[in-house]
Amino acid sequence: MKTTTDDTGAVLSGAEIVVQALCDEGVELVFGYPGGSVLHIYDALFKHGGMRHILVRHEQGAAHAADGYARATGKCGVCLVTSGPGATNAVTGIATAYMDSIPLVVLTGQVPTPVIGSDAFQEVDTVGITRPCVKHNFLVKDVRDLAVTIRKAFHIATTGRPGPVVIDIPKDVTDPSIKIPYYYPRDIQLRSYNPIAKGHPGQIKKAVELMLQATRPIFYIGGGVILGEGSTSLIELVRSSGFPLTSTLMGLGAFPASDRQFIGMLGMHGTYEANMAMHDTDVLIAIGARFDDRVTGRIADFCPHAKIIHIDVDPSSISKNVRVDVPIVGQVASVLADLTQLYQERRTEAQNLTEWWVKIDGWRQLNCLEYDRTSALIKPQFAIETLHQVTNGDLYLTSDVGQHQMFAAQFYPFDKPRRWINSGGLGTMGFGLPAAVGVQLAFPNAPVACVSGEASILMCIQELATCKQYNLPIKILLLNNGYMGMVRQWQELFYESRYSHSYVDALPDFVKLAESFGHVGMRVTQPADLAPALQEAFALQDRLVFLDVVVDPTANVYPMIAAGKGQHEMHLAPGMAERELA
């Protein structure tokens, strides 16, 4: 290999190329954990000195932190892990990002090329293991391919429908003694990958005509609106149309929850009004949403009277689960801008939706999220409402997975996109704390909280050490009910209260645990003490505060559509059914 100097640039080793390429890509943070196969890269990081590296305590945490960073900023998250267990530990985080279409570039070390396939120490087939849970992956066998592969990876991860991309780099490819001229390509063309940006004008016209004829229209939006930076255009379209809007778990915040046109989340734990409106609608406008089973319920009963318009950047999302009438493939922001313009041109007068809104307001009056506010125990719903009140609704809130996640989605109204950060598709317990690490590093001065349960938090509890090392003043709101709450709820409802292994016996003392990591721990047991405790926690602007909040262990998430039921067959909270309005 030649090591002569190129007039136009530096001569670098593979390890140096990795670091320089990340700098040239504009990467601010790398989340990682060193190990044998990436030692050359770590040495190059040390010598370079200009790239900020965050040392996590487990590779799953690296992937979740990079993911949280990406969700909050809209930029690509980056992590660096070693071969073998480093890569396999990251897989849960990669799959989490894949299911929610989050742009990540994951650099994994690999054993040297001559020993690949020999079952060498810390060898796994990373490209094979990650193939089903990445947008794309690469194995770089030649240092001359390294820079261009890194550029390709960022291009693929961040364009079209975003997703994680893995680059597997054998140790000999980063050999510090082999240096080559470095060149980082700015623009890249891939003949096999050209995501569609503009929506088809004919399809947009058809969509507008359907919208204008609608008498019971509804917008159904998903995470794609946030990922595609479509929030501003969406707000304009929704306000000018006057149509109601419902959002998936992943779309919360894309449209302000405090707006009257927002009728709540839909799906399994969505609001009564959102699901009933979906069932009765005549024109459904789905935007950046993928008709997930948690949203549709039984497909045969999904929006039975509706013509369906579906805007999505991924053609394979269209008519995958539900046949649609007007598909529009394109970037959400671009399609919405075109659609809004045409809609406003064509519409001669405001559409008469009075009857439709009367119906929706009738469902709304049921107040399906009502809970017992007189309880002597802290209700989890009350805890989230109090968090909302204390933080004035202005928070980056990450979540783990389970009841607390649903309560947060129901009781913390988000008015801005990228504020609600949770694992929707994969449902990864342990996501919340490391994700909050990524968010707090992206926005050091913003209030960041993680709502969790005592079962979820223990799955990545080691990241409390990362928080200490980088002084991250995250507030953890632990809704401690002693159970895996969502499992317990399903066992109560569908397994005649046989609570098989869902009681978490032998919990740690979370206050002492937080203190042992160098943080502040608080325990709250009385409803009246919660707001003052939260105020105190948020006042400690330079400390992580771990609030162990003892909540009612019997609380269930309502309303609920049981798995396999139609969207109109909602279970309301016990005692509420008799109040149901016809």
Next chain:
Amino acid sequence: MRHIIAVLLENEAGALSRVAGLFSARGYNIESLTVAPTDDPTLSRMTLVTTGSEEIVEQIKKQLNKLIDTVKLLDLSDGPHIEREMMMVKVRAERPDREELKRLADIFRAKIIDVTDTSYVIELTGASKKLDAFIDAVPEGLLIEVVRSGPTGITRGEKGLTL
């Protein structure tokens, strides 16, 4: 319904396993799959035969197109096309059967490409159904081994699946 789909793929390590993995991960049927480099060494051409409802086949095509390695895709079943499969059959060819097997090969325009005192290897190319018919026609008990390539296909007319 049966569909024969031609795919131009980047000729890169792992491209084939991406396709195979897609079919197993999403539970799609796959009857056969053949792949080889083309006249352009950077491209492989894959022909796969699958069955499913129109919705499923539509989804299969979208998912194949979504693979970063997929450059171009064509469902040959959408229009007039030609399908060919190659087969080699080893048969027991002892004195009483030799003449009949030779005649059978001639009728199917097959070639005998290996001869021993006791066996023939017969090569036959054609649409998959013709190959099935040949196997059915071989007298019982004489088949030793059947090797089939899986179908490949091309559209009729001057338009080609190229870049």
